[in-house]
Each structure stands twice: as structure tokens, then as C-alpha cells.
Amino acid sequence: MLNLPLLLVQVAVILIVARLVGLLFRKIHQPQVMGEMVAGILLGPSLLGWVAPAVTLALFPPESLGYLNALSQIGLLLFMFLVGLELDPQILRGRGHAAVVTSHVSILAPFFLGTLLALFLYPRLSDDSVPYVHFALFLGIAMSITAFPVLARILTERNLLRTPLGSLTIACAAVDDVTGWCVLAGVVILVRADDGVMPLWLTLAGSAVYIVAMLFVIRPLLGRLETIYKQRGKLSHDVMAIIFLLVLVSGLITEWLGIHALFGAFLAGAIMPKNYRFVHTLTEKLEDVAVVLLLPLFFAFTGLRTSIGLISGAEMWFFCALIILVAIMGKFGGSTIAARVSGIPWREASALGILMNTRGLMELVVLNIGLEIGVLSPAMFTMMVIMALTTTFMTSPLLQRVYFGTFRPEETAVPVSKSISPEVPH
Amino acid sequence: MKAILHYLALVGLPILGILGLLQLGSSLQAPASIGGIWLLQPADAEVQNADCAKLFTETAVPTLLISQSGIFLQLTMNTTEKLTLTGRLTGLEVVAEADTAVFQATINRESEPDSLTGKLLIPPCTLSLTGLRQPELQTAIGGH
Numbered sequence: 001m002l003n004l005p006l007l008l009v010q011v012a013v014i015l016i017v018a019r020l021v022g023l024l025f026r027k028i029h030q031p032q033v034m035g036e037m038v039a040g041i042l043l044g045p046s047l048l049g050w051v052a053p054a055v056t057l058a059l060f061p062p063e064s065l066g067y068l069n070a071l072s073q074i075g076l077l078l079f080m081f082l083v084g085l086e087l088d089p090q091i092l093r094g095r096g097h098a099a100v101v102t103s104h105v106s107i108l109a110p111f112f113l114g115t116l117l118a119l120f121l122y123p124r125l126s127d128d129s130v131p132y133v134h135f136a137l138f139l140g141i142a143m144s145i146t147a148f149p150v151l152a153r154i155l156t157e158r159n160l161l162r163t164p165l166g167s168l169t170i171a172c173a174a175v176d177d178v179t180g181w182c183v184l185a186g187v188v189i190l191v192r193a194d195d196g197v198m199p200l201w202l203t204l205a206g207s208a209v210y211i212v213a214m215l216f217v218i219r220p221l222l223g224r225l226e227t228i229y230k231q232r233g234k235l236s237h238d239v240m241a242i243i244f245l246l247v248l249v250s251g252l253i254t255e256w257l258g259i260h261a262l263f264g265a266f267l268a269g270a271i272m273p274k275n276y277r278f279v280h281t282l283t284e285k286l287e288d289v290a291v292v293l294l295l296p297l298f299f300a301f302t303g304l305r306t307s308i309g310l311i312s313g314a315e316m317w318f319f320c321a322l323i324i325l326v327a328i329m330g331k332f333g334g335s336t337i338a339a340r341v342s343g344i345p346w347r348e349a350s351a352l353g354i355l356m357n358t359r360g361l362m363e364l365v366v367l368n369i370g371l372e373i374g375v376l377s378p379a380m381f382t383m384m385v386i387m388a389l390t391t392t393f394m395t396s397p398l399l400q401r402v403y404f405g406t407f408r409p410e411e412t413a414v415p416v417s418k419s420i421s422p423e424v425p426h
Numbered sequence: 427m428k429a430i431l432h433y434l435a436l437v438g439l440p441i442l443g444i445l446g447l448l449q450l451g452s453s454l455q456a457p458a459s460i461g462g463i464w465l466l467q468p469a470d471a472e473v474q475n476a477d478c479a480k481l482f483t484e485t486a487v488p489t490l491l492i493s494q495s496g497i498f499l500q501l502t503m504n505t506t507e508k509l510t511l512t513g514r515l516t517g518l519e520v521v522a523e524a525d526t527a528v529f530q531a532t533i534n535r536e537s538e539p540d541s542l543t544g545k546l547l548i549p550p551c552t553l554s555l556t557g558l559r560q561p562e563l564q565t566a567i568g569g570h
Contacts, residue, residue: 101433108440115447122454125496129459132451140444310493310500312512341432377461379495 018296040299046308072301075294077265081247084269098342103175106356107144109334114143117326125380137187138375143327146176147360165348169355185259191373192258206257219271226273302364310379320383327387332357351403358395363388461494469554478551481505
């Protein structure tokens with residue numbers, strides 16, 4: 001039964017801790033989202049549950065977590081919609097050879113190294129309920145993720161968005177995002193088909209019909225929302241209700257198809273009109289609730305699933321270090337080399353590699369899906385969360401050291417797509 | 427032409443590599459899946475022993491929660507004072523320890539559902555246990 005006072009206390013505590021830790025991280029020049037992710041870990045068994053287990057049990061009793069999870073999932077749906085909303089195909093136009101090669105390699109290099117690492121980790125950190133192919137593909141895709149929203153935030157804060165480096169990075173990250181989610185959808189379909197939840201043919205046929213309908217039926221209809229917005233100069237409650245319905249129904253369909261509700265929300269955002277003012281107004285309306293209130297609940301729920309105590313002994317910490325090393329080598333190394341081969345100078349190529357190595361909360365989303373579908377074991381999940389935190393944390397200081405020594409971005413500013421608003425979500 | 431060659435080398439080779447690795451790993455053997463909740467049945471004679479009588483409360487069904495990450499295990503028992511042990515799975519043998527306790531068990535995967543036979547040693551009590559896996563029961567937080 002719903003214990004409303006407890007739920008309200010949980011949300012309040014999570015919000016306070018997320019804001020405080022986020023503030024602390026901003027003081028050390030880290031993105032707010034980094035602090036909020038760490039806040040989630042602090043509230044879980046890794047710190048609060050370890051120091052004061054009675055407090056954790058009182059604050060987060062297992063029977064109450066279903067409601068917290070439901071709220072966090074609603075927040076994630078809205079967040080994924082915002083991520084899709086921020087994506088604009090215009091970003092890719094005119095980026096040329098370097099963007100194509102770099103974005104493809106920045107997915108494939110970590111994917112390759114992830115599947116290579118799977119050969120070593122599968123007999124040690126998985127079990128026979130998970131086929132090797134599922135484990136390897138999932139590890140590959142988890143290594144390939146780039147946090148498009150965090151990247152956009154970092155580029156904006158560093159005044160890099162309108163530089164050649166910034167526009168190339170954001171184009172690569174956009175391609176990574178779309179490709180990554182498509183591959184992840186494929187892996188989830190594969191896993192769930194094996195579980196017998198739904199026949200594979202039905203999932204594939206249903207997905208094809210759904211995508212075609214979204215692109216060729218719903219998308220043109222959504223153009224009318226933009227027209228209404230232009231006529232009235234604001235997003236009315238009726239228009240907002242239609243948008244919310246689209247997100248929910250799209251999420252429901254992809255969940256029913258056996259992919260995941262988040263894919264539906266993402267695609268709903270991706271097909272929305274990309275007029276700058278429309279996107280900006282819609283983002284402003286949703287961001288406060290989705291990003292400030294609900295997303296920290298997702299971080300807290302992730303933190304409750306993350307138990308650093310599960311990584312015990314030198315052997316497990318070695319595995320964890322190996323995961324981090326491979327993740328960095330694949331993403332940073334792959335992106336840097338591809339950019340260099342495409343004719344970009346070493347310093348810019350390195351900066352691009354550093355930025356693409358940012359995994360942020362998109363990685364947490366992917367990891368939670370991995371845990372839910374049973375591909376990741378609890379310790380493996382924790383190790384991957386540590387990897388996500390490490391790669392996100394290292395971005396700002398490394399960028400400062402490698403790129404900002406002598407370079408002033410204003411000197412080479414070029415225009416980029418207007419749809420990349422300076423107020424992107426996390 | 428140079429650009430195409432670069433692209434083929436940087437994109438084509440990793441794709442071939444991934445396909446090769448997926449093929450290579452398909453013969454790998456992962457540890458047996460034993461994670462989840464197990465209902466325990468202590469041996470009657472031993473549980474009435476004065477040393478062991480206080481281990482489990484009379485009202486709660488003795489259960490063992492195994493959180494499995496490959497060969498690495500974390501075991502939690504709902505003993506009177508919650509007992510958490512860490513251990514390993516070697517083949518079908520479980521060995522787990524805490525400061526004052528040792529648990530050893532052999533898993534039988536031929537039975538339906540999976541079963542275990544083992545011993546819990548909390549000096550001065552040594553308790554023989556049998557257990558049945560409850561695959562339908564999931565933990566609230568998820569995982570294996």
C-alpha cells in the first residue's frame with residue numbers, strides 16, 4: 001500500500017542531497033549532474049546503508065521502492081523525450097568526412113574492446129542464465145555510450161559549442177546517441193525474445209510498423225503543433241497534453257513491443273518539430289519537473305542498486321579498473337585516432353576524444369536496463385556505474401589541461417545549429 | 427580514395443573483429459546461475475539443539491538470499507541477527523564466510539527446482555541445511 005508521507009520524505013531527502021552535492025561539484029568545476037549521480041550513490045548501500053543501515057531501512061524500506069521507481073521512470077521518460085527533442089539532423093549537415101569517420105569509429109572501437117573484454121569477464125562475472133552473445137553485445141554497447149546532454153552542457157559552459165571542435169563533437173555525439181540507442185534496442189529485443197516474452201518476429205514487425213508510423217504519420221501531424229505555437233506564441237495546456245500523451249503512448253508501445261518504454265519516449269522527442277523557439281519553450285516547460293525533481297529520484301534508485309561493498313578483494317577491484325581502462329581506451333583512443341586520421345590536429349583530436357569519453361547519466365540509463373533484463377550482475381552493474389562516474393568526472397579537468405592551455409575558443413567561432421540551446425538538460 | 431581506405435580500415439576492421447569475438451566466445455562456459463531466494467530447511471534434531479535454537483526465529487521461514495555476480499557471491503540469511511557472508515562458487519560448490527560464520531553447500535541443478543545441501547557453522551552451532559530455490563521470487567532492487 002502507498003505510504004504517501006514516506007514517499008514525500010524520500011523525495012524531499014533525495015532532492016536536498018542532490019542539490020547539495022550538485023552544488024559542491026559545481027564548486028570544483030564539475031557539471032551539476034555529476035554531483036547528482038554521486039548523491040544517488042551516497043544515499044544507497046555504498047555509504048548511508050553502510051554507515052547507518054537502520055536509517056536506510058527506515059527511509060528506503062524495500063516495499064516502498066516500487067513507488068519511488070515508478071516516479072523515477074516517469075522522470076526518465078520525460079528526460080529521454082528531452083534528449084530526443086534536442087537532437088537535430090541539421091547538426092550533421094556539412095560536417096563532412098571527419099564527423100562520419102569519427103562518430104562511427106567512436107562507437108565501434110569501444111564496442112570492439114567491450115566484446116574483447118567480455119571474453120575475459122563472462123566466465124568470472126556472469127552466469128549461465130545469460131548467453132555469451134547477450135553479455136558481449138551489452139558490454140560493447142555500454143562501452144560505446146556518449147552522454148549527448150552532458151556533452152552539450154559542458155560545451156556550452158566552456159563556450160565551445162560554436163567552435164569547429166564543439167560542432168564536430170556534438171555531431172559525433174548525436175550520431176553516437178542515435179546509433180547507440182538503436183543497437184541497444186536490438187540487444188534488448190534479442191534478450192527478451194530469448195525470454196519468450198514476445199516472439200521475435202512480432203517485435204521486429206511491430207517495431208518496423210511503429211517507426212514508419214512515427215516518421216511518416218505522426219511527425220507530419222506534429223508540424224501542426226508548431227503552427228499552433230507560432231500563431232498563439234505559447235504552448236497551451238491542450239498542446240502540452242497532446243505532447244504528454246504522445247510520450248506516454250509511444251513509450252507504452254515500445255514497452256509492449258518488448259524494447260523498452262524509454263526508446264518510445266526518445267523517438268517521440270526526436271520526431272518533434274525542431275524550430276528553435278518551439279524546442280526552447282517545450283524544454284523550459286518540462287525541464288524543471290523532469291530534470292530538477294524527478295531525475296534525482298532515478299539517481300537515487302540507481303544508487304540503491306549500486307553497492308560498492310559487492311566489489312570486495314583485489315581481484316574484483318582489478319576487474320573494475322580493467323573496465324574503466326578499456327572504456328577510456330575505446331572511447332577516448334578510438335575517437336582521438338579517428339579524428340587525427342581525418343586530418344584534425346592532435347590537440348583538437350585529443351579534446352574531441354576526451355569529450356566523447358563522457359558517459360554521464362545516459363550510461364546509467366543503459367546500465368539500469370542491463371540490470372533489469374538480467375544481463376548485468378549486481379557487481380558488474382556497480383563496476384560499470386563506477387566507470388560511468390569516472391569517465392564523466394575526468395572530462396572537465398582533462399579538457400582544461402589538454403585543450404585550454406593556449407586556445408581561446410572565441411577566435412574560431414563558427415555558427416552551429418540553433419537547436420542546440422544553451423539550456424540543454426543535463 | 428585515401429578517405430575510403432581510412433574508413434574501411436577504421437570501421438570495417440572493428441566490425442569484422444566484433445563478429446570474430448562473438449564467434450570465439452560462444453563456446454565459453456559461465457558459472458552456474460544460483461542467484462535469488464532459497465527457502466531453507468534446517469535439520470530438525472540440530473535446530474532443537476540449545477546452541478542452534480536461537481539462530482532462527484520461530485515465526486519466519488528461514489531463507490537465504492544469494493546475490494550472484496559470476497563466481498562471486500553475497501549471501502544473506504534471515505537469522506535472528508541478519509547474517510551476511512561473502513564467498514565464491516566453484517563448480518557447484520558454495521563456500522562463504524563472515525567474521526563468525528562459515529557456510530558450505532553443494533548445489534543440485536538436476537532437481538526441480540534447484541536444491542542445495544549444506545552446513546552453516548556459527549560456533550558452537552553446526553547446522554545441516556537443505557534448501558530449495560524460489561526462482562519466481564525477485565528482490566525489490568533487481569539484479570540476478
